[in-house]
Amino acid sequence: MIGKLNHVAIAVPDLVAAADQYRGLGASVSAPQDLAEHGVTVVFVELPNTKIELLHPFGETSPITSFLDKNPSGGIHHLCFEVDDIKAASARIVETGARILGDGQPKIGAHGKPVIFVHPKDFQGTLIEFEQA
Numbered sequence: 131m132i133g134k135l136n137h138v139a140i141a142v143p144d145l146v147a148a149a150d151q152y153r154g155l156g157a158s159v160s161a162p163q164d165l166a167e168h169g170v171t172v173v174f175v176e177l178p179n180t181k182i183e184l185l186h187p188f189g190e191t192s193p194i195t196s197f198l199d200k201n202p203s204g205g206i207h208h209l210c211f212e213v214d215d216i217k218a219a220s221a222r223i224v225e226t227g228a229r230i231l232g233d234g235q236p237k238i239g240a241h242g243k244p245v246i247f248v249h250p251k252d253f254q255g256t257l258i259e260f261e262q263a
């Protein structure tokens with residue numbers, strides 16, 4: 131079921147400075163995208179084997195605001211793994227006793243694919259996102 135590591139997400143206090151730092155290391159970095167439905171502005175850093183997703187809160191109800199309040203310098207926010215079938219993955223995750231966040235239904239993520247998030251308290255203290263490949 132679990133597939134490739136699609137991205138490692140880092141919440142940052144200053145998206146431009148973070149993007150420039152990765153650009154300074156020779157990485158190809160996308161332009162910022164405001165994703166109102168996710169409450170974040172996102173920039174992707176392309177790496178040979180995965181991506182870094184740089185996140186900054188967008189809007190008044192961003193789900194990452196309190197994370198940045200607790201981690202003002204920023205920090206690793208979540209990992210995203212690819213799965214072939216997001217519905218089957220959701221069912222398997224719930225069977226393990228873990229909670230799917232939100233209304234439990236997939237949302238369309240930054241890559242136009244269905245994504246779900248699993249509560250960090252149910253997954254070794256780590257926020258895990260699954261994206262349908």
Ligand SMILES: CC[C@@H](C(=O)O)C(=O)SCCNC(=O)CCNC(=O)[C@H](O)C(C)(C)COP(=O)(O)OP(=O)(O)OC[C@H]1O[C@@H](n2cnc3c(N)ncnc32)[C@H](O)[C@@H]1OP(=O)(O)O
Pocket residue numbers: 139165168170172183185193194196197206207208210231232238239240241245247249250251255256257259
């Ligand atoms: C770019 C689009 C998309 C993509 O396609 O890739 C995205 O990645 S969108 C990314 C932003 N969206 C989300 O993160 C949605 C899922 N997240 C949430 O619903 C919330 O962040 C949360 C996980 C429910 C936490 O919400 P919060 O308001 O911070 O609640 P608490 O402060 O009560 O936290 C509860 C508990 O969980 C710990 N926590 C919070 N965030 C994380 C984290 N990123 N990693 C690990 N642990 C986390 C927090 O410390 C609390 O623990 P205790 O204090 O011990 O209770």
Ligand SMILES: [Co+2]
Pocket residue numbers: 137139183208210259
């Ligand atoms: Co993500």
